Amino acid sequence: MNGQPSYPAVPPSLLANLNPEQLAAVTLPPEPALILAGAGSGKTRVLTTRIAWLLQTGQVGPGGLMAVTFTNKAAKEMVTRLSTMLPYNVRGMWIGTFHGLCNRFLRAHWKIANLPQTFQILDSGDTLSAVKRVIKALKLDEERFVPKQMTWAIAGAKEEGKRPHDLPQHDGQARTLVEIYQAYEDQCQREGVVDFAELMLRSYELLRDHPEIREHYQRRFQHILVDEFQDTNRLQYLWLKMLAGPPDGAHSAALFAVGDDDQSIYAFRGAQVGNMSDFEREYRVRHLIKLERNYRSFGNILDSANALIAHNSRRLGKNLHTEAGPGEPIRVYEATSDYAEAQWLLDEAQQLHRSGTARSEVAVLYRSNAQSRVIESALFNAGVPYRVYGGLRFFERAEIKHALAYLRLIENPNDDTSFLRVVNFPARGIGARSVEQLQDAARSSGRSLNQSVGAVGGAAGAKLASFQRLIDDLRERTRGATLREIIERMLDASGLVTFYRTEKEGQDRIENLEELVTAAEAFVTQEGFGKDVIALPVDETAPGTIAAPLPGEPEAVARVDLLPDAETGEILSPLAAFLTHAALEAGDNQAQAGQDAVQLMTVHAAKGLEFDAVFITGLEEGLFPHENSLTSVSAQGADGLEEERRLMYVAITRARQRLYLSFSQTRMLHGQTRYHIKSRFIEELPETALKWISPKNQGFGSGFETSYQQAWQRGSGMGSMVGAGRHAGWSPPPAPPPSWAAPVPAAMRQAAAKDNGHGLRQGQSVFHNKFGEGVILTLEGSGTDARAQVNFGRHGAKWLALSVAKLTPIE
DNA sequence: ACACCAAAAATTTTT
């Protein structure tokens, strides 16, 4: 690193044990840098150590740098690690998610941003209902303008940095979209709410349109560090550029972008891997460092990951290596059915457990959520504790959303989304008719529902007025109360708890509502309400310290995401702050924590995690790679298949010690038995790293277990499975059959063994010279007329005349 | 307002 200035010595412990590339990245000069950090290469360590190094060498004060992540989890981890490395309270630093930081920014500059100070944030559900209302108000056909698609289009436009007038209006459809977008925007503005994309967009526009604020922040932040840069969308990159300043600007911040193009799996929701190369070009990045040494996995696992990802074309190029040995071979299992696959997985998982692997160190990954059920069923029946990720999150539960709606109305009675959610929940005799009347009145006067209550007469008007009084009373009586008191009073006065007490399944919901009180309490403590604002030590003598703050803006406060008003220093009420928190951090997924349980999740959900043992299941053409991905060469020009392959790469690199791959010849999907061939991704792995496990007697009938009943309700605790006799399916001949499988009905055996003179049967794997490996879906006709429908995976399902086509049975 | 039934859809998802 030529010309790198020298800085005061830092404790040797800080930089000790970094490898040369990590050290180089950590100690780069304040210039644009791109760090290509492979899976398990110590990415988070590099990020946090660089921040600590910058601070400890006095190159920057705690207010002069910003670190951005995507998830709250990643942000929290960074803060936690930093607090062990630094002698100060790092909580006031600008470390957070894109949305969290934009929220903080807009809270400080709400006036210039043209927002009410207590603006609330819509989650995706709120956004959808808001758009539905817009479509209804515009009297548009929901068939032609599907609300979900409209929210998608609006968010998509915002993430491109576009307002309604920036969109094309070439045809009627496009013009109506613009109309919906505009009306939605007006409605949000009227109600004082913003959606997730709006947080980013408004924050970006504020910087773009107000040079004095832009320059202030550009002077202030000398270092901006970005995690998971490959996942940024267009708007996020624009925002970063706005904050950092132009490449050659006098006060431009050093952008330190960390990412891995091979782990880009979110193109489908707008991520632009291209931002990496754009950044490299636009900022003339001179420091490109590849972290390729992996500290997580054994050689066989890494060899497989490398071999697989080498099949992708558009790559920045990177190869993982390790100094650990090759480790265990990767075990590959071909099952005859999804059922058998789950059974095998169960056996292997139990084996792992017996040999000392903690259950929580075993992960079962699948491409799509629907695949979890068979596995759950096998684990459940064997009494193996497991945990499924991906359910509803705490703040997304219906009862919690209802409670939050009441709280939001206390804070802002003009929040129509919340008004509509609870005006008749619990039921208080305000039906659709009355609500419609109210909406009409509101629409014609351009006011909120709450403001229009007086315009509705008769019995309906009286009931509405009484609801209004309920909220107003609540607001009055809780003025100055603690957050806990507010929530408890609301739960009581709203009738929510009373309502759920009469419900038969209401007990869980009441418990969740109690949990809400606990969450609020924790939030108050954590955010330091009732405590003095804590200022961070700032070294004024150090080179390049923080520029003067805006008037009234403290350098750092204890309340992490709630910067006071830039002019008045006013801080949000605990209630408004808690509501913001609830929207930005939807909380944990259900799933009982605590117990040592096998972890079940989609590959997407596994990103960023690691486990001693990983099972990747359902490796079949059509499932993984998913059939929809093959045809989707998405708008951005990203290749669907390549993204699937990166997904597989992410999955493989989650494993530390052992990796298991499995696929099944048949699988119940959408109520039908489907025949699949093994995923091309398996064939892209080095044969030398694999060890094929096959059931011994794969006799006839292979692939013919079909449906079995599933009698327990997901998530509703331990029910009981339907008795074995109810299972309609066939058990795999490789005995001993599992105790819970039914005997094979004789008639079905016949069907399975049916062959039409060509030595072929349904479900049989076959080879075709042109189309390769396939599975027979159906057999029809006989003699010269005999034909078969064969699923060739990537070539699709084809009908073949057996008198012509040469099909060789496999094994 | 609520219960019931039929029809349609069923990658991946954080904020």
Next chain:
DNA sequence: TTTTTGGTGT
């Protein structure tokens, strides 16, 4: 097959 959605009937 399961889940969600919408429509109809009471």
